Amino acid sequence: MSVAAAVATDEHLAPAVVADPLAGNDPLAGADIVAGHRPTRRSTGTVTLSDVAKAAQVSPQTVSRTIRSPELVSEFTLERVRDAIAQTGYVPNLAASNLASNRSMTVAAIIPSVSASVFADSLHGLEEVLAPAGYQLFIGSTDYSPSHEEELVRAFLGRRPDGIFIVGTNHTPNTSHLLRESRVPVVEAWDFTDDPIDSLVGFSNREATAAIVEYVVSRGYTHPTFAGSLQSGDSRAMARKSSFESAVRRLLPGEPIRVVDSGTRKIDFDTGTDLLATTLAEHPETDVLMFASDIFALGALFECARRGIAVPSDLAITGFGDFDLARHVIPTLTTVSVPSRQIGTTAGGLLVGRMTHSPSDTTEIDLGFSVVGRDSA
Template identity: 50%
Template structure:
């Protein structure tokens, strides 16, 4: 004798199926008492379905535990609805505001972010982009505007819309939203010169793949050569230290030991600079009386520590939103109003300098 399954009708049918396979569109339709085409319309264009029918279908979806097969749908439409996003680091969530800005525009349009990071390694970036292209994203958002020639060739040959961010170049791969790291650091050093500082010391990563830090160093050197042409070079390489507040404390000691005459430490990132400010008091170092400290980025912590951090303020979230808007237009086949958007920067003065 075969024991029957409790339940009947659509409910029993859905339960029997769920024991061996995924719930289907037809299961949802049977449960809601509508056609499969109606369920499909609710999923694709819900505004075209009457409210009572839409609510009935949505309730059936929840009760059945139905999950749409996006892979099949995307294969049919030749769209993945994925935007690949490449950042250099996950440390300290430096790029979180930009990612939030991206998501705030792309998610309502039905796109999901696929995130990868390079750890400031050009070889890893190339391997990552090749892997991400194999997943057929509809668009790419890149951090930085310096890449290997092979990477540029891959991206251009793929035909996938690309937005580069957080930097500036005269020859972008496709679209560009950012600012000049060189000009921003030059402006910071110019600000320090105008406020009477004479012996700046740059503290930042000299890692070959950390192109934005190296461009900030270029801006620093250009300003020093202009304002203090006879000054010895004061530069501390932060690359051996992880991108953490704790490293900022260590770098404060390293910089003051290597260049005891420096009257201002010019950090290439707020992460290190914030750590240095927080550690100064425990070391008996008065900021800015004994040594001033500046940062780059204007992260949330920068305005909360004491003394507040003087820094280069960047439009982090706006970079993400603008990049997403440009990318959406390109993915929809619409010509963007402009292909390069310079969002600029601002010197934000607080008590540390």
């Protein structure tokens, strides 16, 4: 999926602009009243504000006022207009409102994958803050491709979002240039960098990986192998790999560095199964298999059950992300927990502040992480 629009609920129908319909600058009524002509559904093929007014037996100005400022009309009028909107299927002309206000009331969210629960959690957190403020989300999935991320950024900027939420801090030079020159608030997430585009909400993938390596070593494991999809587009996985190597050299001097890469395979359970098979074939001495993502770790756990491999006595397994399934599988998965939903709510708060108030300085927020020791290691 490249682009999807979130659907607004009834309480979010009000456009950002408050205009005077009697003065001729109401973006809602103006679309229906041009030089005294009131187009109807027959002439345009769409339901107009005038159609709603006729159904509600009120003036078009009253309908416009009810939509944009429901607190200014009586409960009786509010109910009649809402019933008429439901009856006619009227949708306010937000394009006209956007032109008048120079605001789109949308935020573009660019994530690596829509199937991963941790990124979905961040989107839910983002929407939790943006929706009450009247903003809608446009969502794009990069599938961990830097070039596709650049395409999405270009496409979204062409739709003039009021803000951008993007997972990751490593971008193509063109993407970074586009974001810096867009003049809209940008929040990068899920990592940390010394050179953010604008604001930053996340945690250190390097520190998190070092922490879980320290954990398994403290549990007595001495032959770790790191496994994941180490594509150039997934900078967070590459950072975890690099940190794993550094931690092994520091904590287990003389121990070989074992890394298994799935290449361009999909990030799914099946790839986790294959990573397990490769590890058993190439590094049979491994006593703890440390995955760059819970998705791979869960796939490996399922395969261990099929093969009769006892976890953790035969082979310990760890993940990264603390996905929903991690606490429900048997054995439960030892992993790194990251505040995925809080990343979304915090980023949403920063965006709303920047979009509704005067520009502020770049903000960098480190939400941290925690190692969750469970039964698998």
